[in-house]
Amino acid sequence: MRVTKSFALASAGLLLATSFAFAQSTEIRVGAPLEPPMLDPTAGAAEAIDVVVYQNVFEGLTRIDQTGAVQPGLASAWTVSEDGLTYRFTLNDGVTFHDGTAFDAEDVKFTFERILAEDSVNAQKALYEAISAVTVIDPLTVEFTLSRPDGLFLFNIGRGDAVIVAPESAANNATDPIGTGPFAFVQWDRGSRVILEQYGPYWGEKPALTKATYVFIGDTATMTNALLAGDVDGTYNFAAEALPVFDGNPQFKVLVGSTEGETILSTNNAKSPFDKLEVRQAMAHAINRQEIIDGATYGYGVPIGSHFAPHHPYYIDLTNTYPYDLDKARELLTEAGYPDGFSATLKLPPVNYARVSGQIIASEFAKVGIKLELVNMEWAQWLEDVFANKDFDLTIISHVEPFDIGIYANPDYYFGYNNPEVQALNETLNATTDEAKRKELAQEMQTIIAKDAVNGFLFELAQTGVWNAKLEGMWQNAPVEGVVLRNVHWVE
Amino acid sequence: MTLYILRRIFGFLVTLLIAAAVIFFLLDLLPGDPARFILGINATPEAVAALRLQMGLDDPAIVRFGNWLFGMLRGDFGLSQTQKLPVAGLIADRMAVTLPLTIFAMVISVVIGLPLGILAARHRGKIIDTGLMILAQTGVAIPNFWFGMLLTLLFAVTLRWLPPGGFTPWNEDAWASLRGLVLPSLALALPQAAILARVMRTALVDVSSQDFIRTARAKGMTFGEALWRHGVRNALLPVLTILGLQFAFLVAGTIIVENVFYLPGLGKLIYTAIMERDLVLVRSATIILVLVVSFTMLVVDLAYGFVDPRIRERRA
Numbered sequence: 184m185r186v187t188k189s190f191a192l193a194s195a196g197l198l199l200a201t202s203f204a205f206a207q208s209t210e211i212r213v214g215a216p217l218e219p220p221m222l223d224p225t226a227g228a229a230e231a232i233d234v235v236v237y238q239n240v241f242e243g244l245t246r247i248d249q250t251g252a253v254q255p256g257l258a259s260a261w262t263v264s265e266d267g268l269t270y271r272f273t274l275n276d277g278v279t280f281h282d283g284t285a286f287d288a289e290d291v292k293f294t295f296e297r298i299l300a301e302d303s304v305n306a307q308k309a310l311y312e313a314i315s316a317v318t319v320i321d322p323l324t325v326e327f328t329l330s331r332p333d334g335l336f337l338f339n340i341g342r343g344d345a346v347i348v349a350p351e352s353a354a355n356n357a358t359d360p361i362g363t364g365p366f367a368f369v370q371w372d373r374g375s376r377v378i379l380e381q382y383g384p385y386w387g388e389k390p391a392l393t394k395a396t397y398v399f400i401g402d403t404a405t406m407t408n409a410l411l412a413g414d415v416d417g418t419y420n421f422a423a424e425a426l427p428v429f430d431g432n433p434q435f436k437v438l439v440g441s442t443e444g445e446t447i448l449s450t451n452n453a454k455s456p457f458d459k460l461e462v463r464q465a466m467a468h469a470i471n472r473q474e475i476i477d478g479a480t481y482g483y484g485v486p487i488g489s490h491f492a493p494h495h496p497y498y499i500d501l502t503n504t505y506p507y508d509l510d511k512a513r514e515l516l517t518e519a520g521y522p523d524g525f526s527a528t529l530k531l532p533p534v535n536y537a538r539v540s541g542q543i544i545a546s547e548f549a550k551v552g553i554k555l556e557l558v559n560m561e562w563a564q565w566l567e568d569v570f571a572n573k574d575f576d577l578t579i580i581s582h583v584e585p586f587d588i589g590i591y592a593n594p595d596y597y598f599g600y601n602n603p604e605v606q607a608l609n610e611t612l613n614a615t616t617d618e619a620k621r622k623e624l625a626q627e628m629q630t631i632i633a634k635d636a637v638n639g640f641l642f643e644l645a646q647t648g649v650w651n652a653k654l655e656g657m658w659q660n661a662p663v664e665g666v667v668l669r670n671v672h673w674v675e
Numbered sequence: 676m677t678l679y680i681l682r683r684i685f686g687f688l689v690t691l692l693i694a695a696a697v698i699f700f701l702l703d704l705l706p707g708d709p710a711r712f713i714l715g716i717n718a719t720p721e722a723v724a725a726l727r728l729q730m731g732l733d734d735p736a737i738v739r740f741g742n743w744l745f746g747m748l749r750g751d752f753g754l755s756q757t758q759k760l761p762v763a764g765l766i767a768d769r770m771a772v773t774l775p776l777t778i779f780a781m782v783i784s785v786v787i788g789l790p791l792g793i794l795a796a797r798h799r800g801k802i803i804d805t806g807l808m809i810l811a812q813t814g815v816a817i818p819n820f821w822f823g824m825l826l827t828l829l830f831a832v833t834l835r836w837l838p839p840g841g842f843t844p845w846n847e848d849a850w851a852s853l854r855g856l857v858l859p860s861l862a863l864a865l866p867q868a869a870i871l872a873r874v875m876r877t878a879l880v881d882v883s884s885q886d887f888i889r890t891a892r893a894k895g896m897t898f899g900e901a902l903w904r905h906g907v908r909n910a911l912l913p914v915l916t917i918l919g920l921q922f923a924f925l926v927a928g929t930i931i932v933e934n935v936f937y938l939p940g941l942g943k944l945i946y947t948a949i950m951e952r953d954l955v956l957v958r959s960a961t962i963i964l965v966l967v968v969s970f971t972m973l974v975v976d977l978a979y980g981f982v983d984p985r986i987r988e989r990r991a
Contacts, residue, residue, distance in 0.1 A: 221758055229715070304722050304729065305718075373939060374938075374943055374944060405839075414838055566708070
């Protein structure tokens with residue numbers, strides 16, 4: 184109801200606004216819901232860091248494009264040895280950091296040695312542990328030696344966690360980031376905004392924008408007003424419940440794309456009664472996926488039946504493995520020795536999709552006698568209780584890492600799934616570089632995980648951006664975290 | 676008077692020390708590992724351990740408490756764990772928004788609230804009084820953030836006279852900074868003005884039934900004159916108390932309005948720091964707030980003495 188009212192008011196405002204003439208701009212103001220705690224993407228996991236700096240301020244050897252494919256970045260070309268253990272990269276010439284120092288193979292070596300060091304605080308250190316040596320051949324050639332083949336190596340070095348930093352400036356990147364990207368960091372008014380400006384001597388194709396300001400607005404209703412009032416030109420992932428205000432408004436466009444976020448009802452497989460397959464199957468039968476998607480994502484989520492992104496070429500549809508069937512669920516519960524159901528807690532992190540999904544699932548489970556107690560938590564508490572100490576029955580969380588099915592091969596992971604078959608498959612998958620073979624292995628893993636009903640597989644989060652209708656070139660999908668401004672421009 | 680002041684100051688210092696201990700040890704009990712929070716769910720245990728070491732989280736609590744207290748005595752409030760910057764500077768930056776905002780809101784609420792309260796008391800029981808008090812009751816009941824959203828919709832989205840939020844630093848464009856503070860100060864001031872009006876009216880009504888007002892009337896003053904010359908000053912005590920509380924509330928409690936207008940104020944700084952488990956920042960910022968609040972209360976106490984000679988004489 185409130186949305187309708189503000190929409191009516193807003194439309195009146197826009198009629199007025201159209202009478203003002205707008206000059207062709209080369210500046211953009213991007214609304215972001217979270218302010219980064221600091222700006223070094225190699226020393227923290229916060230998405231907010233990558234949103235500002237990834238591919239804008241910092242670049243990696245490879246570059247991930249908006250379809251998730253790997254493109255050349257600071258490395259213009261590379262060759263891979265037969266055994267998949269040696270990668271030789273040719274680096275672009277004439278690249279400089281924003282402080283004027285030159286980029287060469289020594290910086291690459293420094294970057295990766297810093298990630299792998301004893302005292303490294305890289306949030307994704309594990310992704311790079313296959314690297315056994317980085318050798319400088321000449322200033323524009325660098326060779327990586329791996330201890331085992333790694334099918335995702337080229338993707339992983341294109342992530343925000345492996346952007347190239349310089350020994351002269353790396354220590355200060357948290358507050359004064361110095362990279363090689365098309366935009367240089369100018370100013371950060373804490374609590375309010377970060378300003379980037381085009382870097383004149385950029386080695387690659389110049390971006391159309393000369394200045395970009397990230398404005399941090401946490402509240403959804405406030406962001407709506409800021410968009411309507413023209414104080415920000417767009418936001419990359421807006422709350423689904425606010426989208427009706429912008430749908431069909433000619434001043435704006437809503438970009439709906441995919442993310443890598445598999446949202447699951449994480450289940451503590453190591454704990455009774457969830458260690459029983461029948462109990463997990465019963466829960467899977469009791470879940471009405473569409474109801475959850477409609478309630479928690481306003482219909483924008485995509486159903487998943489296993490832990491895999493639907494837009495990925497290796498995906499197979501397993502949503503019908505355990506269809507919604509309450510009788511079947513009760514039957515399985517009886518078989519497992521819980522004819523009257525049981526009680527459990529569902530710990531929910533402070534994100535809207537989790538809180539709403541939690542309420543819907545609790546009412547769905549109640550129909551088969553599973554009584555859920557909902558416990559709302561802050562992030563820090565959730566990370567410690569659920570993730571680090573594994574002190575939970577059920578939780579709801581979106582796993583946003585790309586291609587992260589490997590977490591099911593780690594018996595120490597928080598949901599405690601220990602299946603040697605999956606572990607063996609994952610090892611083979613990691614060591615395989617042949618595409619067709621990889622696809623087959625990945626699909627086999629998806630199927631086993633779905634059949635084991637390891638977790639309740641709910642939906643893939645959508646990315647829903649709202650932008651000024653005259654802006655082009657934004658990423659619609661989010662294959663990695665970031666708001667890449669390289670191709671963004673204004674059109675008449 | 677001197678003894679009165681000394682006792683107030685001693686109370687002020689004891690409050691600070693107790694607050695410091697409570698803040699420190701309560702925060703220490705908060706679940707959640709700051710290092711784990713920064714590195715997220717894919718971090719290796721070694722990386723988390725390395726960061727804990729870097730952040731000095733592994734020392735015993737009592738050692739960290741001591742370090743903190745002595746640091747503060749030297750004027751060193753520590754380094755924010757997530758932002759890697761001195762806490763004192765971070766807070767000073769936020770004060771450049773929060774203090775002007777608070778002062779504007781206070782001024783607006785006094786300018787609106789007190790005259791309306793006096794007006795209502797003068798016309799006690801009449802239609803003006805009833806009307807004003809209904810208005811004030813509404814003002815108290817309206818949440819300031821909601822009023823803020825309405826202001827934004829009207830003045831920023833529809834009329835486009837003022838920005839919907841955000842803050843331009845003073846040294847960049849002071850005019851833009853001022854414009855940015857208009858709507859939030861109005862949003863903050865309305866409920867405060869309503870409260871002030873009610874308190875002022877009640878206090879004046881109480882005073883007006885006192886003997887000295889009757890005496891003043893007997894000497895030939897009109898009711899309005901008697902109220903103005905003898906009543907208002909006597910009614911100021913409860914108003915001062917409320918003003919002190921309001922100032923403290925505005926400095927520390929503008930977080931929701933700051934969110935509505937995306938202003939980089941102190942409330943938002945502390946809120947974010949709690950979410951990110953930046954304990955150094957939270958406790959230093961909180962103790963500074965305690966300092967501001969206790970100091971305001973000290974000033975109010977001393978002001979009582981000024982307004983009311985009975986207090987300074989009795990307590991001395």
